[in-house]
Amino acid sequence: MLLNAFIRLFHTGRGTNSPRSATPGDCSVAHMAAGSVCRVECVSGDAYESTRLRSLGICEGRELRVVRAGNPLIVGVLGTRVGLSQQLAASVRVAS
Amino acid sequence: MSRAETDAEPNGPSGLPILQPGPPTGAQPMPSVALVGNPNAGKTSLFNRLTGIRAHTANFPGTTVEHRRGVAMVGDAVAPRSIELIDLPGLYSLDAVTPDEQAARAMLLGELPGEPAPEVVVVVVDATNLERNLVIAGETIELGRPTIVALNMSDLAEGLGLRLNLTELSERLGCPVAPVSARTGRGLGELRAALAALVEHREPPRIDPALAACSSCSACPVGSAERLSPRFEWASTVRQAAVENARVASHEWTDRLDRVLAHPVWGVGVFALVMLATFMLIFSFASTPMDLIDGLFGWAGDTVGPLLPEGLLRSLVVDGVIAGVGGVLIFLPQICLLFFTIALLEQSGYLARAAFVTDRWMQKVGLPGKAFVPMLSAHACAIPAIMATRVIEDRRDRLVTILIAPLMSCSARLPVYVMVVAMLFPDDPLKAALLFAGAYLLGITAALVMAFLFKRTILPGESKPLLIELPNYRTPSLVNAAILTLDRAWVFVKNAGTVILVISLVLWALATFPRTDRADLPGATQQRIAAFEAAGDQQGADALLQQAQLEHSFVGRIGQTVQPVFAPLGYDWKISVGVMTSFAAREVVVSTLSILYGLGEESEEGSLVGALQASRDDDGEPVFTTATCLSLLVFFVLAMQCLPTQAVTKRETGSWGWALLQLGYMTVLAYVAALVTYQTVSLFGA
Numbered sequence: 001m002l003l004n005a006f007i008r009l010f011h012t013g014r015g016t017n018s019p020r021s022a023t024p025g026d027c028s029v030a031h032m033a034a035g036s037v038c039r040v041e042c043v044s045g046d047a048y049e050s051t052r053l054r055s056l057g058i059c060e061g062r063e064l065r066v067v068r069a070g071n072p073l074i075v076g077v078l079g080t081r082v083g084l085s086q087q088l089a090a091s092v093r094v095a096s
Numbered sequence: 097m098s099r100a101e102t103d104a105e106p107n108g109p110s111g112l113p114i115l116q117p118g119p120p121t122g123a124q125p126m127p128s129v130a131l132v133g134n135p136n137a138g139k140t141s142l143f144n145r146l147t148g149i150r151a152h153t154a155n156f157p158g159t160t161v162e163h164r165r166g167v168a169m170v171g172d173a174v175a176p177r178s179i180e181l182i183d184l185p186g187l188y189s190l191d192a193v194t195p196d197e198q199a200a201r202a203m204l205l206g207e208l209p210g211e212p213a214p215e216v217v218v219v220v221v222d223a224t225n226l227e228r229n230l231v232i233a234g235e236t237i238e239l240g241r242p243t244i245v246a247l248n249m250s251d252l253a254e255g256l257g258l259r260l261n262l263t264e265l266s267e268r269l270g271c272p273v274a275p276v277s278a279r280t281g282r283g284l285g286e287l288r289a290a291l292a293a294l295v296e297h298r299e300p301p302r303i304d305p306a307l308a309a310c311s312s313c314s315a316c317p318v319g320s321a322e323r324l325s326p327r328f329e330w331a332s333t334v335r336q337a338a339v340e341n342a343r344v345a346s347h348e349w350t351d352r353l354d355r356v357l358a359h360p361v362w363g364v365g366v367f368a369l370v371m372l373a374t375f376m377l378i379f380s381f382a383s384t385p386m387d388l389i390d391g392l393f394g395w396a397g398d399t400v401g402p403l404l405p406e407g408l409l410r411s412l413v414v415d416g417v418i419a420g421v422g423g424v425l426i427f428l429p430q431i432c433l434l435f436f437t438i439a440l441l442e443q444s445g446y447l448a449r450a451a452f453v454t455d456r457w458m459q460k461v462g463l464p465g466k467a468f469v470p471m472l473s474a475h476a477c478a479i480p481a482i483m484a485t486r487v488i489e490d491r492r493d494r495l496v497t498i499l500i501a502p503l504m505s506c507s508a509r510l511p512v513y514v515m516v517v518a519m520l521f522p523d524d525p526l527k528a529a530l531l532f533a534g535a536y537l538l539g540i541t542a543a544l545v546m547a548f549l550f551k552r553t554i555l556p557g558e559s560k561p562l563l564i565e566l567p568n569y570r571t572p573s574l575v576n577a578a579i580l581t582l583d584r585a586w587v588f589v590k591n592a593g594t595v596i597l598v599i600s601l602v603l604w605a606l607a608t609f610p611r612t613d614r615a616d617l618p619g620a621t622q623q624r625i626a627a628f629e630a631a632g633d634q635q636g637a638d639a640l641l642q643q644a645q646l647e648h649s650f651v652g653r654i655g656q657t658v659q660p661v662f663a664p665l666g667y668d669w670k671i672s673v674g675v676m677t678s679f680a681a682r683e684v685v686v687s688t689l690s691i692l693y694g695l696g697e698e699s700e701e702g703s704l705v706g707a708l709q710a711s712r713d714d715d716g717e718p719v720f721t722t723a724t725c726l727s728l729l730v731f732f733v734l735a736m737q738c739l740p741t742q743a744v745t746k747r748e749t750g751s752w753g754w755a756l757l758q759l760g761y762m763t764v765l766a767y768v769a770a771l772v773t774y775q776t777v778s779l780f781g782a
Contacts, residue, residue: 003241019470025639042321043321045342046416048193049560049561049563050190050464052563053195053563054189054191054192054320054321054324055188055189055191055193055324056188056565057188057228057231057320057328059324059328060321060325060778061321061325061329062328067351067354068354069356071456072452072455072456072562072737074354074358074452074566077327078225078226078227078228078331079224079225079226079227080196080225080565080566080567081354081565081566082563082564082565083358083448083452083563083564083566084122084561084562084563084564085204085459085561085562085563086564087454087561088561088563
């Protein structure tokens with residue numbers, strides 16, 4: 001656990017899977033326009049938050065629809081809506 | 097406290113190493129059945145339908161997480177059978193992160209000490225939302241316990257034009273499926289019959305090979321994509337197989353409403369209006385039952401009093417027990433109304449939106465949006481507000497909200513505000529209103545500042561970023577809200593009631609002993625009483641006697657002893673006694689001051705204010721100067737002074753430590769702020 005965190009500290013966003021990789025131009029949910037539909041590629045961030053996200057259906061392979069953009073934003077997934085902050089949205093990488 | 101209720105369970109003594117439910121034995125008269133499902137799937141409605149009012153709230157062993165359990169009759173009228181039904185907290189999947197989810201999971205897996213795993217499981221599934229709900233269904237079925245799926249809201253699904261192939265669904269899930277509607281009661285008979293058969297035969301589910309493929313990697317870490325992703329796939333496949341028409345259920349209404357209600361600007365405005373309406377409702381509707389309760393206890397005191405012999409016993413029953421219990425129950429109407437309204441808002445799906453739109457603003461002081469409603473509720477009464485903090489998942493966020501909730505100006509502070517404001521600005525309504533608003537503002541500001549400080553000191557950590565399901569809007573059920581309200585009210589009466597009763601008795605004893613007979617009072621006082629009687633003013637004589645007796649009682653002595661502590665705040669010994677007696681309930685200060693300043697208990701507000709304004713200290717200077725009044729007001733805005741709240745804080749946090757911290761920081765805050773107020777105002781010669 002600790003070792004992982006340590007490695008992550010020195011692993012400054014070169015890998016595509018690095019957490020907090022929400023630079024503009026990056027395709028996280030945070031940057032999707034309202035109405036767009038996309039598929040989740042990777043949920044990163046700490047274990048607690050990513051577990052919460054996945055439990056609610058924001059999980060690798062699921063399709064999302066952005067209902068409302070902004071902070072916080074609303075996505076439609078698995079037939080209902082989920083509200084989430086930009087901070088969390090930035091850790092969800094998607095492919096449109 | 098509610099732990100005691102679990103003693104009545106038919107299960108074996110605690111500590112039994114129960115891992116898997118074995119075949120039924122004669123030693124267990126009532127099989128236990130757990131209700132599992134997503135939040136918003138209507139579990140609680142179904143639970144209420146099946147148990148009626150034969151249910152109670154209990155804590156999971158070793159946790160502060162509550163759940164409802166009760167006895168339900170299954171089978172048919174010919175061969176009824178009782179089962180013990182347990183309503184578990186909502187779960188999206190078995191990857192539990194919040195305390196509630198972890199308790200539900202532990203209960204389901206039989207990991208709780210002294211709490212065997214349920215023998216039969218009912219998975220409550222929202223038919224209008226199959227895909228999301230099937231995830232937890234799949235995980236539960238995989239546990240291999242006798243399982244039945246209750247397909248709730250099947251009437252709504254039909255209304256939306258969803259045609260479900262139940263045979264196919266049951267085939268895929270490998271267990272019986274019973275379509276029900278907890279709202280209308282449809283299909284409950286069939287569910288009861290199916291449950292009875294399941295309890296009788298304990299037939300385990302046939303686990304779908306596709307599902308078994310997911311669990312082959314059960315070694316995957318909790319919450320990992322590898323563990324959950326195949327389950328979503330499976331849920332999606334099952335839904336496609338079970339839904340016959342390609343038409344997807346429309347959520348147009350929800351989308352339309354959300355355009356306004358979840359809007360960053362309009363949403364906040366609507367929320368403010370909703371809450372304003374709620375409080376107006378509470379204040380206007382609660383006043384009648386509050387007066388009734390007040391009158392009832394007054395009547396009880398007047399009726400019981402003469403039946404008892406004059407003396408200690410009468411005083412104990414009337415001034416101690418009846419007045420003490422009445423002091424608690426007077427808050428009950430407000431608490432009930434608030435819970436009822438919040439329950440309706442929550443069931444309708446609106447509360448999730450309220451948390452959604454306020455989150456951005458609350459984050460600025462380091463609290464989540466879900467803390468907003470409790471903080472607002474605290475303006476009516478801190479007790480239901482603290483109980484309402486259960487919606488906040490993060491423990492630290494929840495503790496901070498509990499700690500600051502009593503700083504909001506609750507309705508019990510109103511009599512104190514009225515008294516002080518009337519003394520300062522008797523004939524200037526504008527200034528009076530401004531001072532009133534200032535008192536409220538001071539409470540809110542102090543709460544936000546303290547939240548900010550707590551989040552940076554003893555309870556550090558970022559507040560959890562917002563993540564909340566926004567369920568489809570639904571028509572709430574009045575019956576469910578009423579059941580929930582009654583349950584909460586009963587918990588309140590039981591817990592807060594016992595503690596405040598003990599405290600009222602202690603206070604009564606301190607104010608009564610040592611008893612000073614009229615003959616033992618100083619000569620000068622006796623002469624003054626005699627003079628009142630000679631003038632035919634029996635009421636004045638009694639009041640003076642009461643005052644003198646109180647002065648010589650323990651409370652009076654304590655007040656005179658601690659007076660030096662309160663002197664820098666501008667309080668004489670009588671106000672100091674008022675601060676002491678109102679320790680358990682802040683509004684007591686009004687009646688204490690009216691006794692001490694020479695009026696009977698039954699004083700009118702006007703005459704009380706007059707008497708207070710006219711009171712002079714030994715040097716002939718007025719006691720209630722502007723500085724003293726303001727200092728008193730500031731003290732009562734910020735001080736804890738409410739024992740029932742302390743009892744509830746203890747219950748919700750699980751330890752007296754947090755309750756003591758709450759008392760400590762608020763008392764220090766109140767003292768320092770009142771000191772600064774008094775000294776500053778005195779300096780400017782007011």
